[in-house]
Amino acid sequence: MANQITGRIIEIGQTVQIPSKNGGSPFTKREFILDATTYDPYTGERSEYENILPLEFSGDKCAELDRFSHGEVVTVSFILQGRSWTNLNGELKRMVSIRCYKIEARSGISQPPQVAPVQQPAQQPQQYQDQQYQVPDFPPPVDANGNTKDNLPF
Numbered sequence: 135m136a137n138q139i140t141g142r143i144i145e146i147g148q149t150v151q152i153p154s155k156n157g158g159s160p161f162t163k164r165e166f167i168l169d170a171t172t173y174d175p176y177t178g179e180r181s182e183y184e185n186i187l188p189l190e191f192s193g194d195k196c197a198e199l200d201r202f203s204h205g206e207v208v209t210v211s212f213i214l215q216g217r218s219w220t221n222l223n224g225e226l227k228r229m230v231s232i233r234c235y236k237i238e239a240r241s242g243i244s245q246p247p248q249v250a251p252v253q254q255p256a257q258q259p260q261q262y263q264d265q266q267y268q269v270p271d272f273p274p275p276v277d278a279n280g281n282t283k284d285n286l287p288f
Contacts, residue, residue, distance in 0.1 A: 140209045140240060141170030144186070149196045164196035165189065168210065189232045198237050211236035 145167040151160040170185040189210060191198055202208060216230040 136211045137213065138209055138211050139168070139170050139187070140207065141168040141185075141187070143167070143202055143204055143206050143208060144169050145204065146199050146202065161192070162196055163190050163192045164199055166191075166199055168208070187232065189234050191234050191237075195235060198234075202237065202239070207240040209238050209240055210234050 143166060147165040149162060149164045151162050153160050166189055168187045168189055170187055171183070172181045172185065173179065174181070189212065212232050212234045214230060215233050216228060218226060218228045221227050
């Protein structure tokens, strides 16, 4: 099962080459920032908890970001990669990277979801506005013993 996330591109960085420590070919990566903050599906309001993610492509996949620009909504497929090392002070350190391998534009999405306005009831013609409607008087509900039931707490 693939990990995927959808969001709006905030920033696209430049391709960076990191030299190899043992003289091999350099490591190439390109970072970008994705705003994956959610919106309430009913009200369209943006969540108060931001979800801003630094993601990266590596190797020949760095060119994938050339097709996209700031503000576009995309779906990204990724894997999590981590490693640990001991620094010069002898402390064990760990890091996690969100390594992307696929990015797709979300067609038709350019703004956060919009909620349709609630339709107001149509104005009744004047002839019906003047009439008083009578609510039918139904008998109160009765339980099996013939006692009147109500759901009042007092």
